[in-house]
Amino acid sequence: MADPKETNEKYNVKRFRSVGKENPDYGQARDWLRAVGFGFHDEQRSDELIDKILAMYQADNRELTGVYVNEEPPLHALNPGFPVATFGTLENKLNVGFGEELRTRQITAVTVRGTHRRHGILRGMMTADLADAKDGGFAMAALTASEASIYGRFGFGVATFERSIKVDTGPKFRIRHEPVGRVEIADPRVLLDLAPEVFEQVHHRTPGSIVRQDSYRHHVSGAMTRDGSEDKAIKCALHYAPDGIIDGYVSYKFAGWDTKPYTVEIVDLVAATDSAYLELWQFLGSIDLVEQVSWPDAPVEDPLVWRSRTDAALRLPTTATCCGCASWTSLQPCQPAATAPMDGWSCRSGMRSVLPTVPGN
Ligand SMILES: CC(C)(COP(=O)(O)OP(=O)(O)OC[C@H]1O[C@@H](n2cnc3c(N)ncnc32)[C@H](O)[C@@H]1OP(=O)(O)O)[C@@H](O)C(=O)NCCC(=O)NCCS
Secondary structure, three states: OOOOOOEOOOEEEEEEEOOOOOOOOHHHHHHHHHHHHHHOOOOOOOHHHHHHHHHHHHHHOOEEEEEEEOOOOOOOOOOOOOOOEEEEEEEEEEEEEOOEEEEEEEEEEEEEOHHHOOOOHHHHHHHHHHHHHHHOOOOEEEEEOOOHHHHHHHOOEEOOOOEEEEEEOOOOOOEOOOOOOEEEEEOHHHHHHHHHHHHHHHHHHOOOEEOOOOHHHHHHOOOOOOOOOOOOOOEEEEEEOOOOOEEEEEEEEEOOOOOOOOEEEEEEEEEOOHHHHHHHHHHHHOOOOOOEEEEEEEOOOOHHHHHEOOHHHEEOOOOOOOOOOOOOEEEEOOOOOOOOOOOOOOOOOOOOOEOOOOOOO
16 A cells, blocks of 8 residues: 555555645655655754755655554654655656657655564555556656665666776876867866756767756765765866867865875766767876776776776776676566566665666566
8 A cells, every 4th residue: 555545544645746845745745854864874864954855856846655654653752744654756768769768757765664664565655656657658667776686576677787996097097099178177066057968968879868866966066965065075077079068077076195095086977978088087097196086886888998008007896897886777667567586786875877778678
């Protein structure tokens, strides 16, 4: 049971949208968000952070589902206005190639309070939502999983991978590429507007890409970290194509003088052309006082591998591609599928939207 039309002895279900403080339903959205934070072990979220997240959710036009207990809880326990389970959805476009885009139901914020686990609440929410998506004309649903072993039974399968890389940018580092554009440093805040514009260019040329959620631009520009504070360590470089169009950017941070070798970490690198990609890497490789560039969310298919002058420069952790660091997004036709065990991929949470491969189902 996780259909708002359905209720049982123990639980009732509500579906609603994210709203601002002035709206009478604000408290419901706020408590829903607190429940999500609890499910993912976050610190208690401040009112200010909640308002920022709700604003991003409004930009995404997310639908929020909460499951609530019917009975009055015992003294001192959380009041029944806090959902015992949460489930969020939004709609985005998936590039399926040949210039075609497919409306896709994205699923997020799946939590069930520990004290209500294993009563079939997740199954109820997922089944009701996929049926609703199918009725709404969706042919595809996608999610990024924190726990990979859960979703195979609902018909999801692995669709994409990323890997963690460390690149030695010492004296040996060279990229075989003659620059055609230029790279300039910018105030990272420009990414609040530019990041979605550049990503849009990438999205249109990348089969398997899903349009990014609003939170990306806040994160990559340093405007907002997970705890709501500004990330003042973020720096940004833009790539200009020969015609002056901005067709790539990298947002990055210095890992600090205590990290040896001295390292720059890539937060986000988005490039609409191979030239922009390689020239942003040439820039990263040229940063003084830095000996290594790390990227926890690097693509598996990477022109850098073929353009590096020396293999020694690119250090790929030996197990990264197959397990441990593989991150994935799942795609499935919008109907609950028969139970199918998922392989034992170990995954971490992420919001990666570029999917290099799309399964054939
Ligand atoms: C994971 C979670 C959502 C499961 O909710 P739940 O209501 O207890 O799940 P259900 O009772 O509906 O179980 C549905 C199925 O998933 C399985 N399942 C549940 N949790 C699982 C887990 N952690 N690993 C593997 N399988 C799991 C159940 O065995 C059940 O299988 P079956 O119906 O095929 O027999 C809940 O434990 C939770 O909120 N955990 C913390 C947050 C989290 O991990 N969210 C998922 C992010 S990707």
